[in-house]
Amino acid sequence: MAQPHVQSGQVVSVLALGDALVGARTTALLKAEQLEVVRVVLPAGTAMREHATPGEITVQCIEGRIEFSTPAATQVLQAGDFIHLRGEEPHALRALHDSSALVTICLLPRR
Secondary structure: OOOOOOOOOOOOOOOOOHHHHOOOOOEEEEEOOOEEEEEEEEOOOOEEEEEOOOOOEEEEEEEOEEEEEOOOOEEEEEOOOEEEEOOOOOEEEEEOOOEEEEEEEEOOOOO
């Protein structure tokens, strides 16, 4: 059964999962007209292949260490690190340790 998305005004925790990280799954927290927020869970050694989104994104590493690659550079994000990308910028992620991150995607308005 799919988890319900966060409702307007609802408080949710995005703290580190700690011991619960093992066995946790990626969860879409919010999908609204112009915004999507996802807690991405990446077990050590797993990756998200290169992709791009039409709108801007932010990625905040909550726990673990994530290799974040763009055509310009590869950087390692650790707990508390935050990165922003313009729309259409290719990027890939690879977990160096069991990790979770908060990903925010700006959805382009429908025309």
